[in-house]
Amino acid sequence: MSDAVDIFLQQAAAYLDGDLPAEAHEALHAELLADPEKRRRFVDLCLHSAVLTETFSHPLSHPASPMLSEAKRRGIDSAPRSTYTLSRIVALAALIALAVTAWFVFSPESQTATHTPSTPVAMLSDHSADAVFVGADGSMELGSELARGSLSLISGTAQVMFRSGAVVDLTGPCSLEMIDDNRGFLHTGTLSAYVPDQAHGFTVNAPHGVRVVDLGTRFLMTVDPSGGTQLIVLEGAVHYEGIQPAGKLTAGSSATIIDGSAQVYHPQPGQTLALPPHIRNPLLHDDFETAPSGFTFRGNVNRMTQAQRAWQGHAYVGFNIGNSDVNGVAEQTLATLPGMTYQLQFELGKYLLGEGAARLDVDVLTESGDTTLLHETASVVEGSDTMPVTPTTFTYRFTARGLTTRLRLTDTSTNHASAFDLYLDNIRIVPVLPTAELTPSGNLKN
Amino acid sequence: MAIEQDTIVRVLVKDRARLLAYIWAIVSDVHVAEDVLSEVTVLAVKKREQIADEAHLAGWLRIAARTEALKALRTDRSRPTPMSDQLIDLLDAEWATRDAQSSNDLADALQICMQRLSPRARQLVKLRYAEGLSGAVLAEKLNQRIKSIYVAISRVHRALGDCIRAHVARESR
Known part of the structure; x- marks a missing residue:
């Protein structure tokens, strides 16, 4: 194989990234015109790049909510191109949402059709690479039509789109029975439902006669092995029925339904989200005052107890202490609710005045580590040689896709002269409504 | 007879990577490609009366994708010169050889x-x-x-x- 092929592929890869200078485009086009082998390689490159992008990302995202669509239209999507961006989630979600909208609009009979047992009532619209199904009739490939019956997901994640347009994300282990094109039965496990307006009335049954009727919204629902149901409404409203008394939950409210009665939690003044007490809130709050920390430390990072350097209490986490290698990693695995949005907040300080930025890469990953839910770099340029340093607060947001989520903090400081330290303190993760405003610092609303 | 809407949705979900690749080749930006793909999705459902069956849909989607991709490039004057029709035709022949593979x-x-x-x-x-x-x-x-x-x-x-x-x-x- 010649070097010419390598050079061509380099140019073509840069072309697909938008990194090829404009003046080089025509030269690339000329090569493609002249050489069938290069056209074959180019089509391979495009195809493989697209399949890899789809395979790795597996967004399992909810179809675009009005909020997301509006944010994109207004250009609020400010996430850097380099990350798994909101725009990508929106684009893929829109593919399904728009199709379903049109499907519904142009096919009014789709709601009223009667179904035989073999009539498809839903479609498998996405699944993770590690998804394992049991008891499924027929193919479980992307786009497979699903007839009435049970779908058991042992592990991984899957997305099912009902013919009504309702979309549910399932996280294994989970068992969902599809009853008709706008109704399911969650026997056990967790689902996250997005119900566009046209699927108004989408119903999820649960053990002991519980029914959750959606009024055009987004909600999380869990059925535990004993048959208890937990419900969290993220947008819009739902009715819960089949118990006395029945009731209505609006965005930010939650309920646990056990033994025929519901315990309801409504947001208090100043709150946007009220969760049952057994759900960890905050999910994580570590000021490092008490050892051991829940984090696993690797490389040049440690919990430090030098009160004069801490801006709060007496302890903090120090990266690159002693001016050795910049290689510290702090990692922690957290028990999350799939579909729940979380706000991550922490404080960083740069001690001493050395040139360069004190930088911390923030990665939030699915349990397998295959999918990045958040990738950001927190950077502090201005240092201080007086103690304690003035901290800077960083705030990010991610949406969990599984029952466990990995948080990884990596020191990537441009600290060539080893002339400063990076301090971390007061790290906190709280569940929030996806529509809640990002709180830049200070008191959290939830 | 027009194609069923659910067939359109199923095909689009199943083959979205292939269609994304086709559009990406023309627009040289994956984010623009995803936007174009969304447009094509809407068009396919709106124009379903013009589409006879699944086989027809495959060709229809490619033509729509090509048209919409070039339209997206025309609306952004900062973009480099797009591929010529001749080059896209030649690439179409190459894409056609991949249609059999799922x-x-x-x-x-x-x-x-x-x-x-x-x-x-x-x-x-x-x-x-x-x-x-x-x-x-x-x-x-x-x-x-x-x-x-x-x-x-x-x-x-x-x-x-x-x-x-x-x-x-x-x-x-």
Whole structure:
């Protein structure tokens, strides 16, 4: 194989990234015109790049909510191109949402059709690479039509789109029975439902006669092995029925339904989200005052107890202490609710005045580590040689896709002269409504 | 007789990677490609009366994708000169040779071939496609020259392409 092929592929890869200078485009086009082998390689490159992008990302995202669509239209999507961006989630979600909208609009009979047992009532619209199904009739490939019956997901994640347009994300282990094109039965496990307006009335049954009727919204629902149901409404409203008394939950409210009665939690003044007490809130709050920390430390990072350097209490986490290698990693695995949005907040300080930025890469990953839910770099340029340093607060947001989520903090400081330290303190993760405003610092609303 | 809407949705979900690739080749920006793909999705459902069946849909989607991709380029004057019709026609002939292979089979072959890459190459693929880092951003992140990154990416793709061709040839025997 010649070097010419390598050079061509380099140019073509840069072309697909938008990194090829404009003046080089025509030269690339000329090569493609002249050489069938290069056209074959180019089509391979495009195809493989697209399949890899789809395979790795597996967004399992909810179809675009009005909020997301509006944010994109207004250009609020400010996430850097380099990350798994909101725009990508929106684009893929829109593919399904728009199709379903049109499907519904142009096919009014789709709601009223009667179904035989073999009539498809839903479609498998996405699944993770590690998804394992049991008891499924027929193919479980992307786009497979699903007839009435049970779908058991042992592990991984899957997305099912009902013919009504309702979309549910399932996280294994989970068992969902599809009853008709706008109704399911969650026997056990967790689902996250997005119900566009046209699927108004989408119903999820649960053990002991519980029914959750959606009024055009987004909600999380869990059925535990004993048959208890937990419900969290993220947008819009739902009715819960089949118990006395029945009731209505609006965005930010939650309920646990056990033994025929519901315990309801409504947001208090100043709150946007009220969760049952057994759900960890905050999910994580570590000021490092008490050892051991829940984090696993690797490389040049440690919990430090030098009160004069801490801006709060007496302890903090120090990266690159002693001016050795910049290689510290702090990692922690957290028990999350799939579909729940979380706000991550922490404080960083740069001690001493050395040139360069004190930088911390923030990665939030699915349990397998295959999918990045958040990738950001927190950077502090201005240092201080007086103690304690003035901290800077960083705030990010991610949406969990599984029952466990990995948080990884990596020191990537441009600290060539080893002339400063990076301090971390007061790290906190709280569940929030996806529509809640990002709180830049200070008191959290939830 | 018009195609069923659910057939359109099923085909679009199943083959979205292939259609995304086709559009991406023309617009040279994956984000623009995803926007165009959304437009094509809406069009397909709106115009379903013009589409007879699943076989017709495949060709219809490609024509719509080509039209919408070129329209997207025309509306952004900062974009470089688009491909000529002659070049797109030639590439269409190449795309047509891939129609028989299902997206799922290709994804399976890619997964198998990924396992044959070196750990470093797999890491590069992961950064490039899982995290969506472009070559320029990768170069900055890894503190390498951009040319070195594209050399590595091109080698990975060449290895993957050769492996997939061999895999498909074995499977078709």
